[in-house]
Structure formats: structure tokens, C-alpha cells
Amino acid sequence: MRYVAQRIALGLISLLLLSMMVYAAAQVLPGNPGRIVLGREAPPSAVAQYNHKLGFDRPLPVRYATWLGHAVRGDFGANYTDGRPVTDDLVPALKRSLFLALFAFVLCIPISILAGVIAALRRGKPADRAITITGLSLAVIPEFVLGAILVTILGPAALNVFPGIAGTLVDASFWTKLDSLFLPALALALVLFGYIARMARAGTMEALDADFTRTAMLKGLRRRDVLARHVLRNGLLPTIAVISTQVGYLFGGIVAIEKLFGYPGIGFLTLTSAQIKNFPMLLACVLVLGIVYFVATLTGDLLIAALNPRVRLARQD
Amino acid sequence: MPQLPVVVEGAPPLSPALDSPHRIRRETLRQIVRSPTFIVGAIVTLFWIVCAVGGTHVAPYDPINGSFAPSYAHPAWAHPFGMDRVGRDVFSRVLVGSRSVLEVAPAATLLGVGLGSFIGLVMGFFGGWVDNVIGRIVDAVLAVPFIVLAILVLTALSAGAEGISVSSLKLILVIGIAFTPIVARTVRSAVLAERDLDYVQAARLRGEHAPYIMLAEILPNVMGPIIVEATVRLGYAVFAVATLAFVGYGPQPPSPDWGLQIADQYADVTLAWWAVVFPAIAIASLVVAINLIADTVQQVLDQ
Numbered sequence: 149m150r151y152v153a154q155r156i157a158l159g160l161i162s163l164l165l166l167s168m169m170v171y172a173a174a175q176v177l178p179g180n181p182g183r184i185v186l187g188r189e190a191p192p193s194a195v196a197q198y199n200h201k202l203g204f205d206r207p208l209p210v211r212y213a214t215w216l217g218h219a220v221r222g223d224f225g226a227n228y229t230d231g232r233p234v235t236d237d238l239v240p241a242l243k244r245s246l247f248l249a250l251f252a253f254v255l256c257i258p259i260s261i262l263a264g265v266i267a268a269l270r271r272g273k274p275a276d277r278a279i280t281i282t283g284l285s286l287a288v289i290p291e292f293v294l295g296a297i298l299v300t301i302l303g304p305a306a307l308n309v310f311p312g313i314a315g316t317l318v319d320a321s322f323w324t325k326l327d328s329l330f331l332p333a334l335a336l337a338l339v340l341f342g343y344i345a346r347m348a349r350a351g352t353m354e355a356l357d358a359d360f361t362r363t364a365m366l367k368g369l370r371r372r373d374v375l376a377r378h379v380l381r382n383g384l385l386p387t388i389a390v391i392s393t394q395v396g397y398l399f400g401g402i403v404a405i406e407k408l409f410g411y412p413g414i415g416f417l418t419l420t421s422a423q424i425k426n427f428p429m430l431l432a433c434v435l436v437l438g439i440v441y442f443v444a445t446l447t448g449d450l451l452i453a454a455l456n457p458r459v460r461l462a463r464q465d
Numbered sequence: 466m467p468q469l470p471v472v473v474e475g476a477p478p479l480s481p482a483l484d485s486p487h488r489i490r491r492e493t494l495r496q497i498v499r500s501p502t503f504i505v506g507a508i509v510t511l512f513w514i515v516c517a518v519g520g521t522h523v524a525p526y527d528p529i530n531g532s533f534a535p536s537y538a539h540p541a542w543a544h545p546f547g548m549d550r551v552g553r554d555v556f557s558r559v560l561v562g563s564r565s566v567l568e569v570a571p572a573a574t575l576l577g578v579g580l581g582s583f584i585g586l587v588m589g590f591f592g593g594w595v596d597n598v599i600g601r602i603v604d605a606v607l608a609v610p611f612i613v614l615a616i617l618v619l620t621a622l623s624a625g626a627e628g629i630s631v632s633s634l635k636l637i638l639v640i641g642i643a644f645t646p647i648v649a650r651t652v653r654s655a656v657l658a659e660r661d662l663d664y665v666q667a668a669r670l671r672g673e674h675a676p677y678i679m680l681a682e683i684l685p686n687v688m689g690p691i692i693v694e695a696t697v698r699l700g701y702a703v704f705a706v707a708t709l710a711f712v713g714y715g716p717q718p719p720s721p722d723w724g725l726q727i728a729d730q731y732a733d734v735t736l737a738w739w740a741v742v743f744p745a746i747a748i749a750s751l752v753v754a755i756n757l758i759a760d761t762v763q764q765v766l767d768q
Binding site: 422430442 | 620756
């Protein structure tokens with residue numbers, strides 16, 4: 149319990165620091181919100197009145213505190229551009245991105261774990277080298293580059309198996325969504341493949357070398373039982389941690405991927421609100437991405453602690 | 466009863482000639498240079514550096530002002546990568562496009578690794594609250610994808626109400642500073658492992674100042690992790706520059722930047738896949754090549 153509380157507290161402190169840095173960054177140089185909203189022609193008195201009404205003339209710490217007070221209750225303010233609440237667009241965009249991210253993980257996890265375990269069992273052989281080098285290369289190529297190459301091969305230009313543009317997909321059926329999102333999800337999945345496969349390989353190899361595996365072998369257990377009960381159960385624990393931290397990484401790639409495929413998720417929204425300097429929306433996007441990462445890593449850590457008593461007990465000392 | 470130490474750790478061995486620092490360094494370098502992955506990575510990287518330096522001198526056609534004649538010509542002998550929408554030779558544009566990436570990525574890496582190493586040294590050496598505070602900031606920065614933070618900062622830094630033309634210098638600063646905390650964390654853990662070793666204790670007992678111990682005693686011993694970190698960061702920097710250019714934070718048209726080319730030509734990918742896929746392959750080749758180098762360096766230095 150103390151471990152859980154400690155993890156949550158540390159995470160919240162990080163989020164708070166993040167919100168401060170982000171708020172400061174967004175406030176340093178955006179100029180004059182009243183001027184942005186009311187336009188070049190507005191009289192200075194109207195601009196001053198607008199800024200006063202929305203509290204832009206108050207000192208930075210006060211504004212930050214007010215903003216944070218609203219933000220923790222889920223109110224991220226209103227767009228500079230049209231005055232609508234930021235959450236109106238933020239929530240559907242986040243849902244779309246989470247759907248895409250989930251799809252990418254579903255595509256990625258089984259294949260990468262399988263590949264990692266195969267590589268570990270064939271250590272040093274050509275299969276291991278092929279999996280390792282492929283994973284290493286895919287992991288470092290930007291997602292949008294993989295997306296562009298995938299579209300060239302599988303998209304309308306050549307084989308024409310999947311569409312190259314996703315669009316909003318409003319009212320689309322589940323299968324249409326999967327079809328339209330297959331290429332963006334695959335691009336994200338390929339990038340993650342390397343990391344997850346590498347962790348699965350390392351974990352499995354460590355478990356294979358462990359004493360408990362030798363004991364189980366010498367006890368005369370069948371190879372398959374040793375693998376399932378002893379090696380994989382221990383070897384795949386670190387992989388769970390990596391998968392959860394990769395969520396943050398995935399959401400970085402989602403920005404470029406959503407732009408490439410024209411899919412209006414939170415990455416796309418981050419970009420468009422940055423382009424028109426809609427700072428309330430931009431702030432909300434960055435913070436929500438931070439929260440997604442926080443929840444994902446926390447879940448991963450807690451899952452590991454639940455599965456592995458050694459972690460749970462070690463941290464309590 | 467306390468015993469006098471018979472063997473001092475880190476004392477010079479009997480035959481210093483066999484593993485003098487100079488010899489070890491030469492041996493390490495030889496191992497790196499002879500590795501096939503390093504050779505492949507180095508050749509590809511060198512190729513792009515030559516293109517970046519040579520610029521329009523190595524390109525067969527003008528990369529900016531095309532013929533404006535047959536747009537979207539298929540790849541052919543005269544134009545191996547085809548032509549884009551306005552009749553520019555894609556091959557020439559891909560060659561010259563390496564410049565904008567290689568102008569930013571190495572400088573950003575140097576800045577991030579330099580600053581990060583310094584902060585990491587301070588964190589690891591002093592520990593305590595300095596370490597804690599910086600550690601929390603690192604966690605906060607790492608909680609958001611780098612690209613998103615960069616977009617936020619670059620937006621805040623671009624003064625104009627419309628259009629986001631981002632200069633190379635701004636990109637170098639933002640990427641370099643964003644790398645700093647990550648490098649700092651790596652260097653910190655390397656310093657922690659060194660801090661309590663005998664040679665540091667000896668320097669303390671000699672009455673050396675903290676800056677001297679950090680720079681003259683500890684720094685040379687954590688150069689390995691710093692070099693590894695620098696090569697890995699260089700790969701990330703290319704990744705970041707290309708992605709930022711693709712999402713619009715970088716060179717603007719008609720620049721032949723790779724990421725910009727992909728963003729620019731993607732709408733017509735069904736008509737002319739070659740205008741999209743060749744810049745994409747160029748980015749992929751450079752990033753993979755740098756990571757092959759990084760991987761070799763890491764494997765040799767971690768031995």
C-alpha cells in the first residue's frame with residue numbers, strides 16, 4: 149500500500165511540475181490574448197477590457213492557480229478562437245487517439261512477444277539476428293516515415309489494400325474504422341515492435357539462464373512445461389513495464405501519424421491548436437497527454453508489483 | 466582490528482605498458498572501426514554528409530526551381546526518382562534535402578550532451594536536494610512526448626501571429642535543451658557509481674576542490690557512457706528534426722527538406738508515390754545508419 153501511495157504521489161508531483169512548465173511556456177510569449185481574439189482593428193480599450201474580464205491582467209501565479217483550479221475539475225477554459233469550451237473537441241479527439249493506440253497495441257504485442265521469445269530461444273542463430281536487427285531498425289525510424297512507406301506499398305498507389313487517408317470516421321462502422329486505421333496503427337505497431345521484442349528477448353534469456361530453470365530441467369519436467377511455467381512467467385515481467393512506458397512514446401508518434409493520415413485525434417488537435425495559437429486547447433492537449441502517460445506507467449508499475457512479490461516487498465524497506 | 470590495505474584498488478598494474486590508457490583507447494577504437502555494422506552505418510552517414518556539404522554541387526538538377534515541364538514524371542533514367550508536382554527532380558531534392566537535417570541534429574546533440582553531462586556531474590557528485598529537484602523535473606519532462614513539448618515551446622517562441630517558420634538555431638536550442646535532462650540522468654547514474662571509489666576519496670583527502678574532482682577525476686572515467694549517450698541522442702535528434710519538419714516546424718517550401726517534402730507531396734501519393742517514398746527512405750537510411758554506429762559504440766564500450 150505504501151508503495152502504491154508513494155508512486156501516485158511522485159506521479160502527481162511530476163504532473164504538477166509539468167503543468168507549471170507548460171503553463172509558463174504558453175504564457176511567456178503568446179503576446180496579447182485580447183489582441184488575438186479581437187483582431188488587429190479593435191480599440192485598445194476593448195482589448196484591455198477583454199483581458200481584464202478573462203483575468204489576463206493579473207499576475208502569472210494567480211492566473212496559473214485559477215487555471216489549475218479549473219483544470220483539476222475538468223474545465224480547461226474556452227478556445228481563444230470561437231469561445232467554445234476546450235473539452236468539446238478534446239474529449240472526442242482523445243477517444244479517437246485511444247482507439248488508434250489500442251489498435252496499434254493489439255497488432256503489436258502478440259507478434260513482438262512471440263518474436264522476442266523466438267529470438268531468445270534461438271540465441272545467436274540467424275533467426276535471432278534477423279529479429280534483433282529488424283526490431284532495432286524499425287524502432288528508430290520515425291512513425292510518419294514508416295507510414296509513408298506503408299502507404300506506398302499497401303495503399304492506393306500500388307496494391308490498394310488499405311486507404312491512405314483515415315478522416316474523421318464519424319458514424320463509420322467498426323470494420324470500416326479498422327480498415328481505415330489499419331495503416332496508421334501498423335506504422336505505430338512497427339515502431340513499438342523493436343522495443344517490446346527486445347525486452348521479451350532479454351527477459352526470456354535471463355529466465356533461461358536462471359537457476360530455477362536448470363532445476364526444473366534437471367527435475368525432468370518437459371521442456372514445454374519449463375518454458376510455460378518457469379521461463380515465460382518470470383521472463384515476461386519486465387516486458388509489461390516496457391509496454392506501459394511505451395504508451396507515452398506511442399502518443400509522441402501519434403502526432404505525426406495523425407497528420408499524415410488526416411485522423412483528427414489528440415495529436416492532430418495539438419498541431420492545429422498550435423498553428424492557430426489557441427493556447428487553452430494546446431495546454432489542455434499537452435496536459436492530457438501527460439495524464440495518459442502517468443496513468444499508463446502507474447498501471448504498469450502496479451501490475452508488476454502485483455505479479456511479482458519481490459518488487460512489492462523490496463520497495464517497502 | 467583495522468587492517469592496512471595491502472592492495473590499493475586502481476593502483477597501476479605491474480606492467481603498465483600492456484594496458485595503459487592510451488593502448489586501451491586505441492584497442493577500443495580498433496574494435497569499433499572493424500565492426501561490420503559500424504562500417505555500414507559510417508558509409509551511409511558519410512554519404513549524406515557529403516550530400517549536405519556539397520549541396521547543389523552534387524545534385525544533377527536544380528532542386529528548388531524545376532523545369533516546370535512534365536510534372537509527376539515516372540522514375541526514368543534521366544530522373545531516377547521521378548519528378549514532383551512542379552516538375553522538380555526528386556533525386557536532386559533528396560540529395561540536397563540532407564542539409565537541413567544535418568545542420569540541426571549534430572549541433573543540438575552537442576548542446577544537449579554538453580549541458581546534460583554538466584548537470585549530471587553536479588547531480589551525481591553532490592546528491593541530496595539538487596539531485597532530487599532535478600530528478601523530479603526530468604520525470605515531468607519525460608511525462609510528455611518530446612514532439613509535443615517541442616511543438617508547445619516552438620509555438621510559444623514564434624512571435625508572428627501566423628505561419629511558423631522555425632529557424633535552425635531555434636530548433637537546435639529546443640532539441641538540445643529537451644535532451645539535457647535525459648542525458649543528465651544517464652550521466653548522474655554513471656557518476657554515482659564512481660563517486661565513492663578510492664581515487665575520488667584520494668582526491669578529496671588531497672584537498673582538491675569539487676570542480677577539479679568532477680572535471681579532472683570523474684569526468685574522464687564517465688566518458689564511455691557520455692559517448693554512448695551522444696551517439697544514441699544523435700539518432701533521436703535526426704528523428705526529431707525530421708518529424709518536426711514534417712509537422713510544419715522547420716524549413717518552409719520550397720526547401721527540399723525531407724520531412725517537408727513528405728508533408729508537401731503526400732496529398733498526391735496516389736498519383737506519384739515516388740515523390741513521397743524516396744524522401745522517406747532517405748530519412749530511414751540516415752536514422753538507421755546513425756543507430757548502427759551507436760549500437761556498435763555501445764556494445765564495445767559496455768564490454
